[in-house]
Amino acid sequence: MNDCPNADVRDLLPDLVHGRLDAETRATVEAHMAGCADCRAELALLRDLRGSLRRTPRLDLAAIAAAVPAYRAPVRRSWVGWRTAAAITMLVAGGSSVALLQRNVAPHVDSDSVASAPVSSVPAPVSAPVATPSTIPGSAPVQTPLPEKPAPVVSQPPVTAAPVARVPDSGGRELAMGGGSLNDFSDRELTSLLKDIESLDAVPSVEVDNTPIAPIAPRRATP
């Protein structure tokens, strides 16, 4: 079986088999085939192949249809939603960093010597310079002043007594967030940063309704 040199017509033969040619193109192809034995043979072969190859595997259509879920409209995430997620992620990441660093600076205490060591000789861990909420009802207000400049490195006095605790050097006490340090910020900068975060729509906030309330008219006694 030879190939017809007219590749354009041969390209259209499968479309002719499937009845997908418009009337004009179909007439052109059929006119060509009237004088081309190779194309007629190829068309016959294509029809045989299509008939032979269209063996449909056994299927349980009811099971397939039953597996199709009911339609659920997609939930569209708004811009505010993304900002909420971003803000929460930022806060959680920052909080996690603080917690991890605080844990890292906790003194490692030798269990065998801690009982005999005087408690007062253990240097108190330096509290993290984080603004502590001072308005918790029922609790004493605690103010931890934030230094304008990074805190100077205070060298630890050499511990010559029993090895009560190993305190990491002062470099480990800094609170690092995102490659910087909270100590790098001044009070004003930190306040500004917090205001920026609060100004995002994403952060849920309580707004006070300042709308004046109309006075309630006194009821008149019914006779």
Next chain:
Amino acid sequence: MTDDAGDDDERTDLDLITRWKDGDQRAATLLVERHAGAVARFASSVGARGDVQDVVQDTFVRAFASLDSFRGDSSLRTWLFTIARRLLLDLRRSERRRGEQVEVQDSDAVTEYDSLDSVVAEETRKRMHDAVGRLSKTQREVFMLRVSEGLSYKQIAGVAGTTEGAARVHYHNAMRAIKEFLDE
């Protein structure tokens, strides 16, 4: 060049999709009935064997779950072929990782012409299957889509992840190889 019978089919599919989104689950059944056979034939031609039912079912479940992303740029059937093809690739990849070999089960297939098949016709059919079976995987995939399903080269390129020109070359090479095999 081609008539608009395919356009009518696509309009029907889009109507059925709209009905399904409106809560008519029978529309989903009609869509399955319209396309499951073609998806199964395609899946068989590109390597699905005993797992055709699972592949077709997973194809429809995935397709319906993401019908909102179907924009109608291609026909629904072409889109289903694309999903089935990806599923099969994933399946074969995981089988290779597990080192599994799946036996060919030709008995899973049944033809609508079974009752009319004579011994001669069966022999002819077998010879044609052998001819197609000798093609490379890509040639067989392109040839089946073109001859068995009547897809255009553009549609085939979309399903097989290739270009129209490459699809045309694969088709003509496949046709030449089949002719040579049958002439032997």
